[in-house]
Amino acid sequence: MKRGVKKQKSTTGSIRIISGKWRGRKLPVLDAQGLRPTTDRNKETLFNWLMPYINESCCLDMFAGSGSLGFEALSRHASAVVFMELEKSAWQIIKNNLDKLQVSEQQTKVLQGNSLELCKTLDEKFDLIFIDPPFNAGLVPKSIETIEALDLAAPDCLVYIECEAQNQHFQVPENWHCIKEKATQSVSSKLFQIN
Template identity: 40%
Template sequence: MSKHSSPPRRQRGATGRVRLIGGRLKRSQLEVVDSPGLRPTPDRVRETLFNWLSFDVPGKRVLDPFAGTGALAFEAISRGASEAWLIEQQPRVAALLKHNADRLNVADQLRVTKGDALTLLAAPASNRFGLVFLDPPFHHGLASTAAHLLERNGWLEDNALIYLECESSHPAQVPDNWSQLRYTQAGESMAFLYQRTPPSEALA
């Protein structure tokens, strides 16, 4: 039996679990906690996303600025991403992300920072990323702001892929040089996959 297949001991304060659906950590469970604005991406939407990404995940450097449960970033690591940086503002949620990374033996690939995503993205980039998950809390207009900060401050590789999830009542506005590749909707959530084109090429 895989060392990840038996039910793990639950971290104090955890209130539920989210199961990973593919890759080397398939069927592993992430412990999660109830927190304001925390909205786990449903299994069906995650499966659709990673079908979209197909062979584009291996080797990618991943950024997850509104990490929440971390399911998208952990899923990417499971499927071959080289590293992931997760940003989470809520202390309990950030602590649980670190616990999950330790428990699943991926702490060397998965960095967790407790902080405000928009504050960090407003600074010049400390690194560039080839795959970004933008899945902020709804009803605050965060997706549009984060998208433009990513572009403006150099956080994206030339042809980066960006997954963006937002509420249907408040569609996000993204930079002009992001091309929409895919789209799906589930209830109130709209999900998009974009690919960035460097501005100089977009104007050519």
């Protein structure tokens, strides 16, 4: 069943899928305040880190925005992705792009609303969780608390956190181990494994 393609706000940009079955495909994205797709360079670094883990993984994209990280995961043979997005127009574009790519509805859920509240509705555990929220909204610590409180992590789950450089010194539980990290002047990227 089609997800339904609706009229949306004008899109002014695109994201590119770097590798996998949709390599090179460009997908439209919404130009909205706070929507900040992960750059190709950061995405390439991240998915190089994830290469041994991504195949057949169940993923949660908590602040999907353009859906860039979730689409890249699906392209590289993740088995399922749950996308969460607050902005209704961006949520609709994710749905439209999944239709364009002919992704099975069994493989994806696209949830619209406050991610921290939506997490309470989930009944699965995840192998890979992306936390890439709007900057300067204080959402990283709250996301970590939510994942822990709701027990959303499967054994050996990986959690990727991208945030503004000045707020990179957030606390994580003792069983979260940073296995990769990279920082620029403005952005911090960290990959944790939960043991």
